[in-house]
Amino acid sequence: MTRARLSSLAAGAMAGLVAALGMTLAMGLLRWGPGIPSTAELIAGRLIPRLTIDQFIQLLIRFGGPNDAKQFSALATLGGQLIVGVLIGASYAAVVFDHARRRGAWFVRTTIAASWLASLILLWPVLDANYRGLPASAATAATAAGLLMSYAIYGVLLTWVHGLLTPAPDVRAPVHPVSITRRAFLAGGLGVGLAVASGGVLSQLRRLAVLSYDGLEYRGPNLQPVVPNSQFYIVTKNVADPEILRSRWRLDVTGAFDRPRAYRYEELIALPAVTQETTLECISNGIGGGLMSNAIWHGVPLRDLLAAVGMKPSISRVVLHAVDGDVDTIPLEKALEATTIIAYAMNAEPLPHRHGYPARLVVPGRYGEKSVKWLTRIEPVTHLVRGYYEQQGWGPTWEIQTISRFDTPTDGAVVGRSASPDGSVRLAGTAFAGDRGIWKG
Ligand SMILES: Nc1nc2c(c(=O)[nH]1)N[C@H]1C(S)=C(S)[C@@H](COP(=O)(O)O)O[C@H]1N2
Numbered sequence: 330m331t332r333a334r335l336s337s338l339a340a341g342a343m344a345g346l347v348a349a350l351g352m353t354l355a356m357g358l359l360r361w362g363p364g365i366p367s368t369a370e371l372i373a374g375r376l377i378p379r380l381t382i383d384q385f386i387q388l389l390i391r392f393g394g395p396n397d398a399k400q401f402s403a404l405a406t407l408g409g410q411l412i413v414g415v416l417i418g419a420s421y422a423a424v425v426f427d428h429a430r431r432r433g434a435w436f437v438r439t440t441i442a443a444s445w446l447a448s449l450i451l452l453w454p455v456l457d458a459n460y461r462g463l464p465a466s467a468a469t470a471a472t473a474a475g476l477l478m479s480y481a482i483y484g485v486l487l488t489w490v491h492g493l494l495t496p497a498p499d500v501r502a503p504v505h506p507v508s509i510t511r512r513a514f515l516a517g518g519l520g521v522g523l524a525v526a527s528g529g530v531l532s533q534l535r536r537l538a539v540l541s542y543d544g545l546e547y548r549g550p551n552l553q554p555v556v557p558n559s560q561f562y563i564v565t566k567n568v569a570d571p572e573i574l575r576s577r578w579r580l581d582v583t584g585a586f587d588r589p590r591a592y593r594y595e596e597l598i599a600l601p602a603v604t605q606e607t608t609l610e611c612i613s614n615g616i617g618g619g620l621m622s623n624a625i626w627h628g629v630p631l632r633d634l635l636a637a638v639g640m641k642p643s644i645s646r647v648v649l650h651a652v653d654g655d656v657d658t659i660p661l662e663k664a665l666e667a668t669t670i671i672a673y674a675m676n677a678e679p680l681p682h683r684h685g686y687p688a689r690l691v692v693p694g695r696y697g698e699k700s701v702k703w704l705t706r707i708e709p710v711t712h713l714v715r716g717y718y719e720q721q722g723w724g725p726t727w728e729i730q731t732i733s734r735f736d737t738p739t740d741g742a743v744v745g746r747s748a749s750p751d752g753s754v755r756l757a758g759t760a761f762a763g764d765r766g767i768w769k770g
């Protein structure tokens with residue numbers, strides 16, 4: 330390879346890196362502001378449900394838990410994107426070197442269009458997520474537009490920075506060394522600036538991330554029967570949870586209805602509501618585990634919304650869609666029970682973001698997965714639909730199994746020291762049997 334060719338490739342790679350940093354910044358801003366899912370989230374959302382439960386658990390073990398796995402997958406996607414950016418940059422430089430800039434422009438446009446189309450096709454099922462609460466169809470359009478914009482920013486930066494670094498590729502006349510140094514300096518500065526800016530946005534996004542609270546358990550001594558919102562257990566599939574803007578959000582009731590309709594938040598809370606105490610528990614809660622908490626929920630019975638739209642007799646299940654792409658289903662009988670509610674308040678406070686603001690389902694007697702958070706669409710169906718967690722292999726039974734554990738004394742405590750003067754030891758614990766109830770003797 331000639332030196333000219335080599336330095337041209339290096340310029341292309343450099344331009345590709347700068348452009349990929351610009352694209353990363355754009356993607357970060359789009360995720361942070363309008364809540365457009367990042368490529369990392371889209372890819373994870375597409376792949377994870379396809380893993381078997383064993384593969385999934387093996388993966389978690391390999392990474393030392395869900396939080397590390399989530400962090401790794403986000404960083405891997407970012408890194409991968411930068412590498413691809415560099416490779417495309419080098420290819421672009423090769424095309425320009427061999428065929429001049431006009432062919433290069435064609436190469437960039439084709440690459441962007443092809444990448445965009447491939448992204449749409451491969452990621453289609455998950456494009457409808459939006460972390461600010463856009464309804465599915467608007468969310469799909471927003472994600473598609475966001476991807477195109479990010480890829481286009483890459484293309485523009487690539488050609489521009491490459492042009493800076495190789496001022497006269499067609500003529501191949503010697504360029505004045507001072508001017509090329511100045512241009513390289515400019516390109517380098519731009520790269521550093523973009524790296525710093527995208528680092529800033531990524532660290533903001535990191536603050537949104539669930540790493541600090543995903544898997545929060547509630548157990549141990551001095552438990553309260555009604556768990557304060559800040560201590561209620563948390564499980565989420567997300568890297569960063571939705572923070573829905575109420576003005577943008579609405580609850581669609583669509584599908585096999587006679588009269589589909591959409592509720593704005595104000596309309597939902599104006600409906601007759603009920604207040605009830607319900608315990609949620611994750612299906613992955615192990616023996617002695619604390620992925621289980623109890624709260625007082627306030628909201629609208631699901632059956633009232635179903636009755637308002639009128640259902641066809643062939644309906645057998647109700648599908649619940651969430652803005653984060655989570656999907657789950659319950660049988661129609663369960664949907665029609667008076668205690669299956671769309672909750673918008675938890676312990677007399679608005680639902681916290683982490684627990685599904687502005688509205689979530691609460692399904693007593695079924696594992697927590699069915700209590701879909703950040704609800705956006707309710708869809709009755711006539712056929713079996715597999716939910717996100719079902720696709721992963723959890724279930725097939727979602728009825729809560731009876732479970733009990735000791736909370737006092739805590740595991741490993743030296744019992745003798747906590748004994749009262751008469752030598753007795755206080756035992757306390759938790760027992761739960763879904764909606765069947767525990768017999769109190
Ligand atoms: N939209 C959405 N809903 C969701 C989840 C999720 O990741 N996304 N996680 C589910 C799981 S696995 C459980 S156990 C419960 C936990 O609810 P909590 O975090 O409010 O305790 O929410 C369920 N609902």
Ligand SMILES: [Mo]
Nearest residue numbers: 564611612698
């Ligand atoms: Mo769960």
